Amino acid sequence: MKQLPANFIIGAVLVAFVVGVAALSLIWTPHDPTDLNIRAKFGAPSHVNWLGTDQLGRDLVSQLMAAARNSMTVALVAVLLGGSIGVALGLLASAIGGWVEDIVMRLADLGFAFPALLFAIMLAAVFGPSLTNAVLAIAFINIPIFARVARASGNQIWTREYVLAARAAGMNKFTITLDHILPNIAAAVIVQATIEFAVAILAEAALSYLGLGAQPPASSWGRMLSEAQTLMYLAPELAIYPGLCIVTAVLGFGLLGDGLRDMTDPRLARAR
Secondary structure, rough: OOOOHHHHHHHHHHHHHHHHHHOOOOOOOOOOOOOHHHHOOOOOOOOOOOOOEEOOOHHHHHHHHHHHHHHHHHHHHHHHHHHHHHHHHHHHHHHHHHHHHHHHHHHHHHHHHHHHHHHHHHHHHHHHOOOOHHHHHHHHHHHHHHHHHHHHHHHHHOHHHHHHHHHOOOOHHHHHHHHHHHHHHHHHHHHHHHHHEEEEHHHHHHHHOOOOOOOOOOOHHHHHHHHHHHHHOOOHHHHHHHHHHHHHHHHHHHHOOOHHHHOOOHHHHHHH
């Protein structure tokens, strides 16, 4: 039995914890994250408020749990949306080649010229800041990444003997792509999706920190950091807790992605 990489195990534990907290927040939180109690502001940890309260008397644990749910939702939708479009374009470029491949790759290069922050600012200027616009911005930057991964992996599969045999048997490129190319690049796409999940969480926190993501009363780790910025000397824990949550989630998905890559890459497997 092969030994699992340490980074995969650590990443899986951290991801399971974060996802578990996010799932639990769907049905239960110690308090309503939006409840205000000015009299209890800056409350110390107690049996009622496990990590204390913020400057508006809101329960910190409840806010952190709700923020985990929002971050996981944004990351999941953004990666699925961007990944689906990107993989489709990459497979199209790989299957047809020629000028189609050139156009897709040049569009991917153009996509890299528009970072999520710039795209979110543009969307916010036109439609106003919101979590939906943050999802679209993060999905947009994922499209060229997945397109490159799918195209590079697909080009390798198209040269395999069984694909050449399928073409010789008269199968069209669309059928070959669905039956042979897509299943064989799935591992590379899943690994990339796991890594991009970490990037999406960090991007959502950054956009919310700048006021371009989740809007009040929705909870967000990034917005909690923004609100705590002026309270660092008075209540540093208001910034420490969401910061630790972001680090835990990003580190977990990053390590999980690295571990999956180590397990699926034959060259790295032989090195171990």
